[in-house]
Amino acid sequence: MRNPDMQNANKAGASKRKAASAPLLSVVVPAFNEEEVLPAFHSRLSSILSLLDMEGEIIYVNDGSTDRTIEIIQELKRKDSRVSIVDLSRNFGKEIALTAGLDHARGDAIVVIDADLQDPPELIQELIKQWRQGYDVVYATRTRRDGESAIKKATAYGFYRLIQKISRVKIPEDTGDFRLLSRRAVDGLVQLREQHRFMKGLYAWVGFPQKAVFYRRDSRYAGQTKFNYWRLWNFALEGITSFTIAPLKMATYVGLFTAFGAFLYGSGLIIGTLLYGNPIAGYPSIMVTMLFLGGIQLITLGIIGEYLGRMFDEAKGRPLYLLNLYEPAELNKRAFGETMKIPD
Secondary structure: OOOHHHHHHHHHHHHHHHHHOOOEEEEEEEEOOOOOOHHHHHHHHHHHHOOOOOEEEEEEEEOOOOOOHHHHHHHHHHHOOOEEEEEEOOOOOHHHHHHHHHHHOOOOEEEEOOOOOOOOHHHHHHHHHHHHOOOOEEEEEEEEEOOOOHHHHHHHHHHHHHHHHHOOOOOOOOEEEEEEEEHHHHHHHOOOOOOOOOHHHHHHHOOOOEEEEEEEEOOOOOOOOOOOHHHHHHHHHHHHHHHOOHHHHHHHHHHHHHHHHHHHHHHHHHHHHHHHOOOOOOHHHHHHHHHHHHHHHHHHHHHHHHHHHHHHHHHHOOOOOOEEEEEOOHHHHHHHOOOOOOOO
16 A cells, blocks of 8 residues: 555655745656667657756656666666666556556656657657646547557557446546646545556546647557557456446346347247147257357356456455665655655
């Protein structure tokens, strides 16, 4: 769980900076096997931060990488005092890595961005402009997705519109994790500690004034995407089961419809037998009916099982992640006077 001392330290530090210096911008960057792209990403991001009238910290979250990602991040920190390192004890997945980064972000505004350079760091300036106009969440909405297959584009298009229709929370279409959040939006977000996290839905759930900024998404700079179709399918299930019970309602309606149809069919058979008799038993029709009803039952049990499994994980009460290493940026030490206490 998030340590209350950490949250209080973040708020206290933000108050001190407002009184004594320029606001602080935290940039949270989850990284899993990104050794090929990190140097180029850091170069572009650093150039943008140097143009801002804000202090900056760059929080790299190493999500259990198996390549040289952590060594490269440590090298970046030796050269740039703005770099903070959050090294997780193993791979917990992107959604948890984002949460870990937000837990350790101390800025007055916090930007979340991937390291693959598909989302341009240069857009951060526009996100900050909208934040200064009073928006707590400024999200980047894609107008085009270069370098992605037609299947991925089509499934993403369908998923966002499906979840928009069935979710009780309005989740922006064609919008990833790239966005800016205000301090109060992050303070609200980090209170949500469910194990199965669909961050795009959680960003929307916290509410507050939100605005879209449109951009064209570039092709990946280097390396391979970590999201294959199987992981994307599971990600879609996570989003649907986290923010709607529509599948359970659908299973109920399908069950009622099937039961009603079976009742009509059975009534017809009884009436036909009483009036005309039925000397020949229909083996094919019996098998088709049994297989159909059995399939409906198994699908319904599967849907119930998805929700039940998530309840089982939540009931364990395990922490979202464990830290292997945390090294804050030196500017944070100056701003706070001491190193922030990290949760057990």
